[in-house]
Amino acid sequence: MTDIYLITGFLGAGKTTLMKNLLSVFNRDKTAVIVNEFGQEGVDGAVLEKEGMIIEEIVDGSIFCVCRADKFIDTIIKTEKLDVDYLIVESSGLADPFGMQEVMGVVNKLAPNKFHYSGSICVVDTKNFKRIYSLAPAAKQQVLGADLIFINKTDIANPAEIKEVEEILQSLNIHAPIIKTSYSKIPDAEQIYALKWHQPDMKGHLLKKTIGISKCTLKFDPVPIEQLTSWLKTWAGKAYRVKGFCEQHYLQAVQDDVNVSDFNDEKKENFLVVLAPSGDTLKEEIKNSWKAEFTASIQIIF
Amino acid sequence: MNGKERIVKLLKKEAVDRVPWVPFAGVHAGKLKGYTAKEVLQDKDKLVESLLEVKKIYQPDGMPVVFDLQIEAEILGCELLWADDNPPSVSSHPLVETKEIPCKCLIPSKKDGRIPMILEAMAEAKEKIGDDTALYGLITGPFTLASHLRGQDFFMDMLDDPEYAKNLLAYSTEVAKAMCDHFIEAGMDVIGVVCPLVSQISPMHFEEFLHDVYKELFDYIRAKGSLSAFFVCGNAAPNIEPMCKTNPDSISVDENVNLPEAKKITDKYDIVIGGNIPLTTVMLYGTQQDNMKYVIDLLDAVSHERLIIAPGCDMPYDLPIENSVAVHQAVCHTDEARLVLDSYTASEEEDIEVELPDYDNLDKALIEVFTLNSISCAACGYMMGAANDAKKHFGDSIDVIEHRYTEKESIARCKAMGVTILPSIYINGKLEHQSIIPCRTELFEEIEKAIESVAK
Numbered sequence: 032m033t034d035i036y037l038i039t040g041f042l043g044a045g046k047t048t049l050m051k052n053l054l055s056v057f058n059r060d061k062t063a064v065i066v067n068e069f070g071q072e073g074v075d076g077a078v079l080e081k082e083g084m085i086i087e088e089i090v091d092g093s094i095f096c097v098c099r100a101d102k103f104i105d106t107i108i109k110t111e112k113l114d115v116d117y118l119i120v121e122s123s124g125l126a127d128p129f130g131m132q133e134v135m136g137v138v139n140k141l142a143p144n145k146f147h148y149s150g151s152i153c154v155v156d157t158k159n160f161k162r163i164y165s166l167a168p169a170a171k172q173q174v175l176g177a178d179l180i181f182i183n184k185t186d187i188a189n190p191a192e193i194k195e196v197e198e199i200l201q202s203l204n205i206h207a208p209i210i211k212t213s214y215s216k217i218p219d220a221e222q223i224y225a226l227k228w229h230q231p232d233m234k235g236h237l238l239k240k241t242i243g244i245s246k247c248t249l250k251f252d253p254v255p256i257e258q259l260t261s262w263l264k265t266w267a268g269k270a271y272r273v274k275g276f277c278e279q280h281y282l283q284a285v286q287d288d289v290n291v292s293d294f295n296d297e298k299k300e301n302f303l304v305v306l307a308p309s310g311d312t313l314k315e316e317i318k319n320s321w322k323a324e325f326t327a328s329i330q331i332i333f
Numbered sequence: 334m335n336g337k338e339r340i341v342k343l344l345k346k347e348a349v350d351r352v353p354w355v356p357f358a359g360v361h362a363g364k365l366k367g368y369t370a371k372e373v374l375q376d377k378d379k380l381v382e383s384l385l386e387v388k389k390i391y392q393p394d395g396m397p398v399v400f401d402l403q404i405e406a407e408i409l410g411c412e413l414l415w416a417d418d419n420p421p422s423v424s425s426h427p428l429v430e431t432k433e434i435p436c437k438c439l440i441p442s443k444k445d446g447r448i449p450m451i452l453e454a455m456a457e458a459k460e461k462i463g464d465d466t467a468l469y470g471l472i473t474g475p476f477t478l479a480s481h482l483r484g485q486d487f488f489m490d491m492l493d494d495p496e497y498a499k500n501l502l503a504y505s506t507e508v509a510k511a512m513c514d515h516f517i518e519a520g521m522d523v524i525g526v527v528c529p530l531v532s533q534i535s536p537m538h539f540e541e542f543l544h545d546v547y548k549e550l551f552d553y554i555r556a557k558g559s560l561s562a563f564f565v566c567g568n569a570a571p572n573i574e575p576m577c578k579t580n581p582d583s584i585s586v587d588e589n590v591n592l593p594e595a596k597k598i599t600d601k602y603d604i605v606i607g608g609n610i611p612l613t614t615v616m617l618y619g620t621q622q623d624n625m626k627y628v629i630d631l632l633d634a635v636s637h638e639r640l641i642i643a644p645g646c647d648m649p650y651d652l653p654i655e656n657s658v659a660v661h662q663a664v665c666h667t668d669e670a671r672l673v674l675d676s677y678t679a680s681e682e683e684d685i686e687v688e689l690p691d692y693d694n695l696d697k698a699l700i701e702v703f704t705l706n707s708i709s710c711a712a713c714g715y716m717m718g719a720a721n722d723a724k725k726h727f728g729d730s731i732d733v734i735e736h737r738y739t740e741k742e743s744i745a746r747c748k749a750m751g752v753t754i755l756p757s758i759y760i761n762g763k764l765e766h767q768s769i770i771p772c773r774t775e776l777f778e779e780i781e782k783a784i785e786s787v788a789k
Contacts, residue, residue, distance in 0.1 A: 162492050
């Protein structure tokens with residue numbers, strides 16, 4: 032099961048930097064990258080591979096990708112054999128994330144239950160956004176179709192400019208959280224793991240999800256890692272994949288196989304992201320079994 | 334009225350007998366003859382051979398000779414990345430580091446780059462199929478060419494340095510005019526100005542940067558006595574009216590544009606609109622029924638005047654041949670295609686039982702041809718023709734039967750046998766050929782083996 036993240040944003044907004052930062056978030060996982068544009072700064076593969084990650088840089092397509100969904104679909108399907116956990120797509124500056132609905136429809140037809148689309152992260156250049164927004168319809172589509180928005184380069188903008196851009200973004204997209212940042216820094220990895228595609232239509236209304244895989248996030252108070260691992264083994268086989276953190280441990284479960292490794296970060300996080308078949312049965316089971324096993328509280332976010 | 338007359342009259346705003354069909358078989362043409370994209374874009378003979386096959390199988394009213402938006406860019410210094418199943422992509426932009434306007438001495442002449450090969454192919458196609466098929470010469474739109482030369486920074490130029498952007502567009506327009514000269518001289522009936530990037534800017538910026546450029550270009554084509562088409566892809570809906578104001582003879586859009594809504598605008602300007610069968614979901618991954626249904630629904634949703642049915646853009650290389658065959662059937666024999674769909678729906682509702690032959694114990698070799706209809710569908714006709722030719726040769730040693738998809742019983746038979754692609758040839762119950770017509774020798778050898786196996 033490969034989890035797809037789409038990065039959108041106009042030229043020079045900070046997409047490549049965000050991709051590198053995303054790779055750092057996923058640095059315990061096998062990750063592939065599709066770069067949908069020529070002539071840009073590449074990923075520093077050598078450095079990242081030293082950290083134990085496999086990078087597949089697939090340079091594909093051109094500025095005309097708007098009308099060539101088939102090429103993009105082919106490239107996604109080709110990554111199946113790489114058996115990666117994450118696929119980050121750095122789209123062309125002109126890409127329209129609404130095309131992902133059609134793309135995923137075909138991908139799921141060709142490779143059922145192999146890919147899950149987590150959603151799109153739109154990077155916005157605070158200084159240039161207003162001008163670009165007036166020029167290029169893609170800039171508006173990218174915000175409308177975003178599931179998470181980074182207002183980037185806030186270090187070189189004044190508060191009034193940031194506020195103005197934020198207001199435009201909020202008026203366009205009511206559901207995507209907005210992160211204000213510089214150098215596309217990711218302040219909270221949890222927001223990345225928990226990213227979820229909202230499948231809005233062109234007017235921004237929510238549509239019923241049609242794909243048979245759903246994602247939820249479990250947020251909980253710390254519990255002993257051994258106990259958490261045993262609990263996870265009781266239901267993880269019913270999910271496609273479970274990943275997350277408990278204090279200084281990183282957990283990863285594929286079917287019944289649960290792996291725990293040390294996570295030496297100052298920040299202690301407690302959450303698990305679950306990719307599972309659509310439907311409420313498993314979620315109910317998770318909730319009930321947690322209550323039976325632990326006294327600590329849990330929150331299940333769909 | 335033949336296809337060429339139909340397209341020419343339509344673009345001259347005269348009455349025509351039916352809606353024309355223009356398959357944009359660019360590199361896909363190569364697939365029909367087993368050639369790669371690279372081969373048909375670099376080898377005149379392979380290109381012409383493929384174009385003749387498009388004409389034979391898809392029966393178009395009009396068709397492009399070459400669909401490659403990198404021809405001019407390559408001559409002007411862009412590096413190309415070639416693929417076997419796609420047109421090449423531009424991988425470097427000569428003006429990315431420098432805000433220069435290229436020298437006029439670089440404007441493509443008839444001797445530059447791949448132009449000699451293309452002009453030869455155009456001349457040969459004109460001679461062989463040009464009497465009854467409107468041939469389209471496609472050139473790269475100035476906005477797209479400017480972006481090839483400068484890279485995506487061209488978008489920022491439009492904001493930061495509009496004067497430079499306009500100068501580069503003016504240069505690209507001179508290139509486009511030169512290409513028009515070459516292609517019109519080579520006998521192209523319609524000049525298609527292909528500019529996918531038009532959908533990527535707002536109507537306000539279209540007005541500021543592109544209106545004059547495209548108006549000048551379409552006036553130029555008209556002054557030379559030729560006809561024009563303005564191709565765009567992506568969501569160009571907001572720019573349909575600005576495009577109309579540049580006065581092309583026709584506009585072509587893809588599935589991102591609601592064609593019935595766009596047609597209200599093009600009708601207001603009395604401009605022909607073409608489109609917009611979805612390339613990926615319908616043509617590449619859909620079934621023949623999906624393709625027929627899309628076309629019929631489209632034909633039912635709009636008035637038939639000033640209309641062309643075409644794919645949304647350049648057809649993907651691997652597009653199933655049978656899907657194009659189905660589109661041709663739906664455009665040119667709409668009532669029959671309706672019958673096919675109705676029969677298909679009825680066969681879903683009714684539980685029709687069919688008795689399949691006992692293929693393991695046949696008295697003689699059985700050649701079954703599954704068709705949409707061998708009379709109206711050209712590809713089906715050729716497939717049936719191949720079987721009939723075999724019948725003449727082998728006489729009473731074989732049986733040849735046509736199962737037409739217009740009949741419910743045939744559809745039930747297709748389902749029972751797992752036939753999903755039309756036309757197909759099954760020999761003794763086994764699939765031997767689908768979509769691609771077998772050559773005589775190959776088919777005869779297969780039949781000889783089938784006769785031997787029955788005798789055993």
